[in-house]
Each structure stands twice: as structure tokens, then as C-alpha cells.
Amino acid sequence: MLKLLLASVRRDISPTDPQASLDLEIGHKISTFLRPILLSPLSYYFAQVLVIALILSNQLDLPGRNLAVPIDFWGDTVYHTAIVNSIIREGWWWHVTSIGAPVGVALVAAPILGNLDCLVMRFMALFVHQAGLLLNLYWIMTILVAGPIAAWCLMRLGVHRRIAFVFGILYALSPHIYYRHTAHLMLAHHLIPFACTVSGLLVLGQAERLRGATLYILLGGCVLIGFSYTYWAFFACFIILAGGITGFLRQLDYKIARLAALAAGLVIISAVANLLPSAVSWVKEPGGRTMLTFKNAAETDVYGLKIRHLITPTSHSPLPMFAKIAANIRTAKFPMDSTNEGTLDARMGACASLGFLILMAVAVLTFAPKGPTLEILRAIAVPTLACILLATVGGFGSLFNLFVRPDIRAYNRISIFVAFYSLAALSIVLTKLLSFTSITGLTSLGSTALLSLLLMIGVADQNESSLLHDRRAEDEKKFRILSDFVGHIEHGLPPHAMVYQLPHVAYGDGDHSAQPTPRIWQSAPEEPFLLSTSVRWSFPAISSDAIGFARRVGALTAPDAVETIRDRGFLGLLIDKFGYTDEGKDLIAKISGYLGQQPLQSADQRYVFYNLRAAHATQTDRHRYVWGTLESFQPSNGAAVPYLEEGWSCEGCTEGKSSTMDFDVAAPPSDVTIKAHLTPVLFGGIRERTVRILADSVRVGEWKVGTPDWFSTTVPRKIFGNKGRLSLRFELPDAASPESVGLNLDTRVLSVSFDQLVLLTSGQAVETAIPGNNYADPHRYVWGTSVIFHSPTRDATPYLGEGWSCEGCTEGKSSTMYFGITVPSNDVMLKVHLTPALFGNMTERLVQVIANAVRVGEWKVRGPAWYSVIVPRKVLGNEGTLALRFQLPNASSPKSLGLNLDSRELSVAFDQLILSTK
Numbered sequence: 001m002l003k004l005l006l007a008s009v010r011r012d013i014s015p016t017d018p019q020a021s022l023d024l025e026i027g028h029k030i031s032t033f034l035r036p037i038l039l040s041p042l043s044y045y046f047a048q049v050l051v052i053a054l055i056l057s058n059q060l061d062l063p064g065r066n067l068a069v070p071i072d073f074w075g076d077t078v079y080h081t082a083i084v085n086s087i088i089r090e091g092w093w094w095h096v097t098s099i100g101a102p103v104g105v106a107l108v109a110a111p112i113l114g115n116l117d118c119l120v121m122r123f124m125a126l127f128v129h130q131a132g133l134l135l136n137l138y139w140i141m142t143i144l145v146a147g148p149i150a151a152w153c154l155m156r157l158g159v160h161r162r163i164a165f166v167f168g169i170l171y172a173l174s175p176h177i178y179y180r181h182t183a184h185l186m187l188a189h190h191l192i193p194f195a196c197t198v199s200g201l202l203v204l205g206q207a208e209r210l211r212g213a214t215l216y217i218l219l220g221g222c223v224l225i226g227f228s229y230t231y232w233a234f235f236a237c238f239i240i241l242a243g244g245i246t247g248f249l250r251q252l253d254y255k256i257a258r259l260a261a262l263a264a265g266l267v268i269i270s271a272v273a274n275l276l277p278s279a280v281s282w283v284k285e286p287g288g289r290t291m292l293t294f295k296n297a298a299e300t301d302v303y304g305l306k307i308r309h310l311i312t313p314t315s316h317s318p319l320p321m322f323a324k325i326a327a328n329i330r331t332a333k334f335p336m337d338s339t340n341e342g343t344l345d346a347r348m349g350a351c352a353s354l355g356f357l358i359l360m361a362v363a364v365l366t367f368a369p370k371g372p373t374l375e376i377l378r379a380i381a382v383p384t385l386a387c388i389l390l391a392t393v394g395g396f397g398s399l400f401n402l403f404v405r406p407d408i409r410a411y412n413r414i415s416i417f418v419a420f421y422s423l424a425a426l427s428i429v430l431t432k433l434l435s436f437t438s439i440t441g442l443t444s445l446g447s448t449a450l451l452s453l454l455l456m457i458g459v460a461d462q463n464e465s466s467l468l469h470d471r472r473a474e475d476e477k478k479f480r481i482l483s484d485f486v487g488h489i490e491h492g493l494p495p496h497a498m499v500y501q502l503p504h505v506a507y508g509d510g511d512h513s514a515q516p517t518p519r520i521w522q523s524a525p526e527e528p529f530l531l532s533t534s535v536r537w538s539f540p541a542i543s544s545d546a547i548g549f550a551r552r553v554g555a556l557t558a559p560d561a562v563e564t565i566r567d568r569g570f571l572g573l574l575i576d577k578f579g580y581t582d583e584g585k586d587l588i589a590k591i592s593g594y595l596g597q598q599p600l601q602s603a604d605q606r607y608v609f610y611n612l613r614a615a616h617a618t619q620t621d622r623h624r625y626v627w628g629t630l631e632s633f634q635p636s637n638g639a640a641v642p643y644l645e646e647g648w649s650c651e652g653c654t655e656g657k658s659s660t661m662d663f664d665v666a667a668p669p670s671d672v673t674i675k676a677h678l679t680p681v682l683f684g685g686i687r688e689r690t691v692r693i694l695a696d697s698v699r700v701g702e703w704k705v706g707t708p709d710w711f712s713t714t715v716p717r718k719i720f721g722n723k724g725r726l727s728l729r730f731e732l733p734d735a736a737s738p739e740s741v742g743l744n745l746d747t748r749v750l751s752v753s754f755d756q757l758v759l760l761t762s763g764q765a766v767e768t769a770i771p772g773n774n775y776a777d778p779h780r781y782v783w784g785t786s787v788i789f790h791s792p793t794r795d796a797t798p799y800l801g802e803g804w805s806c807e808g809c810t811e812g813k814s815s816t817m818y819f820g821i822t823v824p825s826n827d828v829m830l831k832v833h834l835t836p837a838l839f840g841n842m843t844e845r846l847v848q849v850i851a852n853a854v855r856v857g858e859w860k861v862r863g864p865a866w867y868s869v870i871v872p873r874k875v876l877g878n879e880g881t882l883a884l885r886f887q888l889p890n891a892s893s894p895k896s897l898g899l900n901l902d903s904r905e906l907s908v909a910f911d912q913l914i915l916s917t918k
Contacts, residue, residue: 194221
């Protein structure tokens with residue numbers, strides 16, 4: 001066969017014997033038949049995909065791996081797998097009811113995946129019904145198609161066909177895929193070459209290359225990028241505009257400007273369409289948007305790009321010199337080089353690093369001779385430099401985030417754009433070198449061998465797959481245990497039954513509704529859902545109703561908590577022992593005693609589950625209300641807690657446009673009078689709050705609440721019928737947030753707070769005085785009162801806003817507090833006792849104090865001590881509110897300094913606070 005193939009290639013052979021002549025004739029016929037197939041574009045790209053698949057299979061050990069287990073089964077991978085399982089179970093992902101039960105969750109409010117990704121996975125879900133398997137297959141698919149797309153785009157830039165084959169594979173298998181993998185599925189890199197190619201050709205000024213099928217494919221790629229992740233759309237639009245402006249200034253050709261505007265416009269239009277469902281959800285369901293409000297402009301310097309990171313050799317480079325360089329960089333311990341977003345995620349590998357250095361040399365050596373090759377290199381050097389100027393620490397990206405929006409903070413993610421340009425630069429140089437050789441069988445064979453060697457070295461150098469093998473055994477064990485445990489839960493419950501999850505855990509970086517639980521990663525409560533096919537789960541609690549309900553459950557005794565959860569419609573209770581200091585022993589013992597049953601326990605002893613459908617409580621009527629009983633809404637132990645339903649952020653604190661209460665009662669002998677003591681939350685020119693009262697869906701009255709006072713209305717006897725239940729809904733049509741009227745960043749939708757409530761039948765009376773009324777408005781501050789943080793009574797909690805990981809523990813670059821105040825006649829002194837979190841080489845923490853958006857002072861906190869500042873009277877205005885923001889510019893995490901894996905951004909702890917008038 002080899003002789004036949006050689007004969008088909010060497011047509012100039014003139015055989016002298018009949019057998020050789022026959023061999024030549026047969027070889028020619030085979031060649032004539034196979035050549036169109038082997039040299040067709042389809043075969044070319046299929047061969048490339050096959051090579052990528054074989055390499056990927058070897059690096060990830062795909063034949064021996066259980067692909068039903070999400071690769072890297074923890075952290076952010078869980079969020080993406082939850083979206084995938086939502087698509088499998090419910091058909092789409094914008095608003096799902098399988099999690100966040102009973103109301104569901106608008107996952108689209110935090111668009112961590114583009115609708116293009118979800119649409120492809122929706123099609124795949126027709127054939128694949130396991131979330132982990134579908135996730136893994138989609139990720140692998142993006143790697144496989146990245147090669148052909150990159151090769152096609154490289155050939156548009158003038159790269160030789162064989163060289164494009166090799167470098168398309170190198171791009172597909174970039175270290176980026178192992179640094180980002182399924183945890184950052186939205187950062188799949190397969191569409192990036194389209195935008196890079198458009199930008200390069202625009203700079204080159206060769207508009208003739210942008211026409212026909214090439215133009216349509218590239219513009220189609222721009223549309224697809226717009227429907228993918230927001231970061232990609234932003235970066236693509238940036239480099240296209242940078243390329244278009246440069247190309248226009250070089251050629252003064254308006255056609256280039258029009259093409260740039262068209263390409264960028266398509267990206268923008270498709271990106272807007274992609275985000276439109278999210279924007280709608282932010283208006284309809286404000287709770288979801290709060291998940292994205294944790295970013296600030298200062299973080300661009302934490303997650304910015306560094307050139308050193310781009311060209312740092314990979315950790316497993318087979319080249320001794322590169323391995324030594326990597327070791328030297330590690331031992332240097334540059335600041336923040338230990339963070340995940342700081343160093344590993346930007347490495348490009350040896351080939352791309354060499355190409356990057358070529359581009360930088362071409363960009364600065366203006367005296368280099370002109371020629372087609374150098375023109376192309378200069379053309380792609382322009383968007384490469386633009387990427388560096390935008391994304392580098394202290395670059396233009398930080399200014400954009402400061403003056404426009406801080407949503408794009410991890411600018412080092414642009415490294416994959418730089419990687420494509422860098423590989424393109426090296427492939428263009430090799431194409432030029434190849435052009436110097438004559439085309440003969442020997443040179444063709446030699447160049448193929450050299451390219452094969454380059455491919456093998458490049459693939460080995462870029463292989464960072466060990467990062468995905470470290471947790472493999474642990475992930476597969478966890479998958480088996482959870483699969484078995486969730487299977488037992490679903491076997492004992494009817495379809496669509498709801499399971500409540502304890503404890504309440506915050507969802508994502510922007511959720512401050514619960515204190516961090518050291519042993520529970522913030523996505524871990526979502527893991528049981530990933531293995532679930534029919535049951536609905538309570539996590540995450542995002543809406544104000546869900547958060548308020550979770551807080552109430554957490555404040556109740558074990559029996560009351562069980563009954564409150566049951567009343568909400570939940571048929572199961574799941575407890576994660578990791579969320580309790582005693583691993584939940586006390587809570588589990590009390591619930592088991594109350595229900596008279598032992599829970600189902602997971603094989604790893606982490607989770608316990610109670611089937612509330614089958615359980616019979618040893619006590620009944622725990623929430624039965626006795627007519628005439630005065631119920632108090634106190635911050636810690638109010639008796640009204642068992643009756644609260646939706647729309648409460650604390651005991652008595654309404655939040656949202658309505659709040660509800662539910663009572664088990666005996667049928668009344670007469671009409672019933674509702675008497676409630678209310679305190680309005682007034683700010684921004686609002687002088688009163690409207691409260692409409694509905695009893696069992698029938699409107700029975702309306703109150704205008706302008707001052708703290710008693711209000712009453714009558715519920716006719718006929719509304720009750722013969723049922724022993726009363727549902728009250730308090731509609732709050734003019735409820736508003738301080739943020740909505742421009743006072744501060746407090747997004748809570750506030751109206752009134754309930755202090756006391758009583759339901760009276762005819763002839764009943766009750767003492768309605770509120771001695772002291774110290775809890776009438778939990779947000780109202782009395783001048784001179786000492787607010788103690790970390791106290792058992794949680795004195796500071798009502799005043800805390802964003803940026804706290806516990807009561808007094810700041811987290812992030814800023815923390816806020818909000819006070820309802822009596823307008824003072826003089827200046828106010830703010831006095832705070834602070835303790836700095838000092839580690840690494842930190843010797844002090846900076847705290848910048850901002851009152852009602854006006855900076856009033858700065859503290860340098862070097863040790864535990866009292867710090868004070870004067871807030872001028874004019875800053876306080878006449879609105880009766882004080883918003884304090886403590887900016888923490890040098891907050892940092894132990895992880896960022898290489899001390900440990902604690903990623904919390906720490907600065908100071910508040911111990912005590914006093915506001916006093918002068």
C-alpha cells in the first residue's frame with residue numbers, strides 16, 4: 001500500500017517494468033478517487049476535530065472517567081450545572097420552579113451563561129437527560145469546534161493551510177480550557193477567533209477580504225458572540241472598534257468604517273437582545289439584581305491583566321528552561337500571584353508567548369522593512385496592544401469601571417483574545433518561512449514532520465489537565481453518595497414535592513442575607529438539585545419573601561420551625577450538618593423528638609432528611625390564635641413570628657409591596673376588629689404610607705400611616721364562614737426603597753413596621769399601651785445609643801446594609817449602614833471602635849467614611865482603638881435618614897497574599913458604634 005501511495009504522489013516516475021507500471025496505474029486511480037475527499041474542507045476540519053478529540057481524550061482520560069460527574073464538581077461548576085438541570089427538567093432556564101421553592105428563582109437575573117449556550121444545550125437535552133453528562137459534553141464540544149473555527153480564521157489572515165491545521169489545534173487546546181473548564185463554562189473560547197479576525201482585517205485595510213461568504217461568516221460569528229457571555233461581547237466590540245478606527249485612519253476608507261460599525265453594531269444589538277430577559281427580570285424581581293451589585297471599580301486592579309502572567313510558562317512545561325523560569329516566578333512571590341484570577345488563568349503556553357513577543361517587537365520596531373508579512377503582523381499587533389491597554393492593571397478598563405459601570409471587572413479574561421493573536425503571529429511567521437522552501441516531496445515531508453513536532457511540543461507544553469484530575473476521586477465519591485441519597489428522598493415523596501433546606505446560606509457573592517458558613521461553599525446547597533429529577537428545593541432564597549421566611553425559620557424553636565415549614569407546603573426537610581457548630585446535633589435531636597422519627601442520613605454523614613409527609617408531630621395547634629391575644633413584633637422573640645408568611649424582612653418589618661399573616665382560629669361569634677400599632681418608614685419627601693387590608697382576599701379597610709399610632713378595621717363575620725382560618729394580606733402600594741428615590745444604595749422596598757397586633761371579637765378589650773415602645777421601628781436610631789456588634793441581641797443588625805459577612809465583620813471594598821434619625825440641630829460625632837484584620841505584610845487598614853454620599857473623614861486603623869469623625873449638620877439634610885458608607889480601599893484576602901485559601905476580602909471589624917449630637 002505504501003508503494004501505491006508513493007506512486008500516486010510521484011507522478012514523474014517512469015517505471016521500466018510492467019509491475020511498476022501497473023502499480024503506478026492503480027495508485028493513480030486511488031489518488032484520483034481519494035484526493036477530492038482527503039483535500040475537501042470537510043475532511044480537513046474533520047481530521048482536525050479527530051486529532052483534538054484524541055488528544056483531549058488522552059489528557060482527560062475520558063474512557064476511564066464517569067462523564068455523568070461534572071468535571072470539577074464543586075464551586076462555580078454547580079451554578080452552571082443547575083442551569084443545565086433546569087433546562088432538562090423545565091425546558092428553559094429564565095425562571096425555574098425546581099429551586100427557590102415555592103416561588104422559584106429567576107436564574108436569568110444573573111446571566112452567567114449566554115442564551116446561545118443554553119439554546120444549544122436545550123437541543124442536546126432532547127437526547128441527554130443527566131445534567132453532569134450534558135454539561136461535560138457541551139464543554140468538550142466547544143473545544144472540538146474551536147479548532148476548525150480558529151484554523152478557518154487563521155487562513156483568512158493569510159496562514160498556510162497546513163500551519164493553520166496545527167495552530168487551530170493549539171488554540172483549541174489552549175491552557176485556557178483547563179483554567180476555566182466547567183466552572184467558567186461561559187468563557188468557552190470557540191467564538192473568539194471571529195471577532196479577532198474581523199479586527200485584524202479592518203486594521204489591515206483590505207476590505208476586499210471582507211466580502212462574500214467570508215464576510216457573512218464573520219458577521220454571523222459576531223452575532224453569535226453577542227448572544228454568548230457578556231464579557232465576550234464587550235471585548236469583541238472593543239477590539240472591532242479599535243481595529244476599525246485604526247484601519248480608517250490608515251486608509252481613510254469609509255468602507256472600513258462602515259464595516260467596523262456594522263460588525264460592532266451586530267455584536268451590540270445581539271448582546272442587548274441577549275440581556276433583555278435579564279433586564280426585564282431586574283424590574284419584575286428586584287431580588288435577583290442584588291446578586292450582581294457586589295462589584296466595584298477597585299476590583300479591576302485585583303482581577304486585571306499582567307503581562308508577566310501572559311508569558312509565564314505553564315506549570316508542567318516539558319521544556320527544562322521554561323520549567324525553571326516558572327519556578328523562579330513562583331518563588332518570587334509577586335503580590336496577588338496566588339489568586340486564581342491572578343496568574344494561572346492568563347497563561348498562554350510557550351508557542352503563544354513566543355508569538356506575543358513577536359507582536360510586541362513588530363509594534364515597537366517602526367524601522368522594520370515593509371512587506372506583506374510585516375503588514376499583517378502589524379495589523380494584528382494593534383488589537384493586541386489595545387487589549388493590553390484596556391485590561392492591564394491600572395489600564396483604561398479601570399477608568400471605564402470607575403466612570404461607566406463596574407460589571408466587567410475580571411479584565412484578565414481578555415487573555416484568550418491575546419492568545420489567539422499571539423498564535424496567529426507565530427503561524428504567520430512560519431508561513432513566511434515555508435514560502436522560502438521549494439515545493440518538492442522531500443520539503444513537504446520535512447515541513448510536515450517539523451509541524452508535527454511543533455504540535456507535539458506545543459500540546460505537551462499547554463497540557464494543564466492535571467488541574468482537573470486532583471479532585472476527580474473526591475468528586476466521583478460525592479456524586480455516588482448524593483445520587484443515592486437524593487434517590488431515596490425522591491422515592492419517598494410525590495412528584496413536585498418541596499424540600500426545605502437548612503441552614504439558610506447566602507447565594508453568590510452579592511447575597512448578604514446570611515453570614516458565611518466556613519464549611520459550606522456558597523453553591524453547595526444547590527448540589528442535591530443537580531441529581532434530582534422530580535423534587536423541588538428551597539435553595540436559593542433570593543426574593544425578600546424567601547429571605548424573610550428563612551430568617552424567621554432560623555429564629556424559631558425546632559417544633560415551631562417544623563410546623564412553619566409544613567404550613568408553607570414543604571413535605572421534606574433537609575439539614576446540612578456542616579452549617580452548624582455542633583453539626584446540628586441539638587437541632588436534629590429536637591426535631592426527631594418532636595416528629596417521633598429518625599431521619600434518613602447520607603452515607604458520608606453530612607446530610608439528614610425528614611419526610612414531613614409521613615411524620616406525625618407529637619404536638620398540635622402550635623399556631624392557634626386565641627381571640628383577644630395581644631401579639632408583639634419584637635426583633636428577637638416576638639410572639640407574632642409563627643403567624644408571619646410572605647413579605648417580612650424581620651419580625652414586624654414589611655418588605656415589598658405586600659405582607660401576609662395566617663392564623664388558625666376558632667370560628668368567631670361576631671365581627672372581628674383588627675387593631676395594629678404601626679410605625680411608618682418615611683424618607684425622600686414621603687409623609688405617609690398607605691396600608692390596604694384584605695381578609696381572605698376581601699378588602700376590609702385602608703390605613704394612612706403618617707405617625708406611629710394604633711389603627712383598626714373590622715372584618716365582617718360572614719367572611720369567616722365555618723372555616724377555622726384567617727388569612728390577612730397588607731398591601732403596601734407606595735412602598736419604596738431609599739435607592740429608588742436617590743437617598744442611598746439601600747434596595748429594600750420599605751413601607752411600615754408592625755409593633756403589636758390584636759384580633760378582637762365583640763365585647764373584647766385589651767390593654768394596647770406599648771410601654772417604652774423600644775421596638776417600634778427597628779431602623780430608628782436614638783442619638784447617643786451605643787450599638788454593640790456581635791451581641792446576643794444583635795443590636796446592630798437592623799442598621800446593616802451591604803458589605804458585611806457577619807454582624808460587624810466587613811467584607812469587600814465597602815460596607816454600609818442605614819439609620820432612621822431625628823433631624824439634629826447641630827453637627828454629629830461618629831465614634832467607632834474598630835479592630836483591624838492584619839495579615840501578610842499589612843500594618844494598617846484604611847477606612848474612608850462617607851455620610852449621605854459626602855466624604856467626611858478617613859481613619860488609618862493600626863490596632864484596636866476608638867476612631868471618630870464629625871458629620872456636619874448640612875450633610876444630614878432634613879430627610880431623617882443617615883447612610884454611612886465605609887470605603888475599604890486596601891481590603892484584601894488571605895488567599896490573595898498566598899497565606900491560605902480564604903478568599904474573603906477583609907479589612908476591619910466593627911465592635912461598637914455611637915452617634916452623638918454636639
